[in-house]
Amino acid sequence: MADPSFYRIGRTGPAMRVASAEEALSTSEADGFAWLHYREASRDELDQLVGLLGLHALSIEDCFDDHQIPKIDEFPDNTFILFNTFLYDHGVLEVGEINLFLGQRFLVSISHLDARHRSYLDGVEKMVERGIEEARQGPSHLMHLILDQVVDQKFVAIEALEDELNGVEEALMADPASFQPAELIRFRRYLLRLRKSLFHEREILSKICRGDFPLVSKKAIYHYRDIYDHLVRFYEVTESYRDIVTSLMEMYLSMLNNQMAKAANDTNATVRRLTLITTIFMPLTLLAGIGGMSEWTMITGPRNWHISYPAFMLAMVVIGFASYRVLSRLDRNPKATRRTQLSRRWRA
Missing domain, CATH: 3.30.460.20 (CorA soluble domain-like)
Known part of the structure; x- marks a missing residue:
């Protein structure tokens, strides 16, 4: 003290x-x-x-x-x-x-x-x-x-x-x-x-x-x-x-919100790409499953297999490419629509 x-x-x-x-x-x-x-x-x-x-x-x-x-x-x-x-x-x-x-x-x-x-x-x-x-x-x-x-x-x-x-x-x-x-x-x-x-x-x-x-x-x-x-x-x-x-x-x-939004956007982009890949391969997987069945081989026969196999593969490529083009166009249309709406609002 x-x-x-x-x-x-x-x-x-x-x-x-x-x-x-x-x-x-x-x-x-x-x-x-x-x-x-x-x-x-x-x-x-x-x-x-x-x-x-x-x-x-x-x-x-x-x-x-x-x-x-x-x-x-x-x-x-x-x-x-x-x-x-x-x-x-x-x-x-x-x-x-x-x-x-x-x-x-x-x-x-x-x-x-x-x-x-x-x-x-x-x-x-x-x-x-x-x-x-x-x-x-x-x-x-x-x-x-x-x-x-x-x-x-x-x-x-x-x-x-x-x-x-x-x-x-x-x-x-x-x-x-x-x-x-x-x-x-x-x-x-x-x-x-x-x-x-x-x-x-x-x-x-x-x-x-x-x-x-x-x-x-x-x-x-x-x-x-x-x-x-x-x-x-x-x-x-x-x-x-x-x-x-x-x-x-x-x-x-x-x-913090911006970082979370950026992370969410990155996740959405990744999910969108995975969804696109999955959607493209879904019909191909179905065709591959059908083509791999023994019934398909019995229907085509061994003599027609050298013709049916290339045709089957070509069909898978065409279907996959067509699916990609359709899905890409569907993904672009909403973005273009939003840009058009924003442009109209700005001009108004």
Whole structure:
């Protein structure tokens, strides 16, 4: 379990890291505030905040639920915000959560993220320790820094998803026969998760930018509008990706249908040729059967066999050739009729 970080932040100078939450909250500056940052927090640690800061117990419960949608809840003394984090690594979209409690003189950030997810939060800590101007403006400004880093990380994940989607499109165009449609289903599932998360986060920022939450200072609202613009753009991008995935799926099904139709046409052509051969040889087989019977030999007699045998063979050749010509003409007539009908429709 990673140790939490507690900061006492004033209007001037760098932030001071202290040993406990109580010490951070005991800042003597009238305009100072505390930042309590918990990584992989335990239940006991967060239960202490209920009495220390007046956080609602239900919000603490939400911090331990890994399948929450982004939301914002307002309480008498604080505002609770839940945001998602995205990480796309080795073809897998990982969705995490960061929980924020905004008060008049404090900000609490809680994350149950591994080192890859929370690297940008470590970057916020470094900015706070350097004493950058925005971090000293108040809790709502510091929360903007955190959310800005979270949203920037979303862009990295969406960009990686786009690159892999382009690769899937190229693979489909290069070799449709060996393409795995499960890839498109996986992308569609990921995009649905992104869309759902971005939709709710966009609504959260819309409410903040309207000034619905008094704990967010009016001066900070201008910064949140930039985050809102980013979320709107990301949402539109995911919508366009969904359209691309749908188009690729339709293209794959169309190519598959074309291949099946081609295979069916090849099979029909083979069956047609076999049928033609069978039809030609059916009367010949009948004649050969009759000619091979002993009764036929008895009728013709041995003296006439040298005449009847060549005549019989000639008759078989003539019948076979005539059958071929008749069947070929019957096979051509439907095709010519269809071409004539199509030509008439085109002229009309």
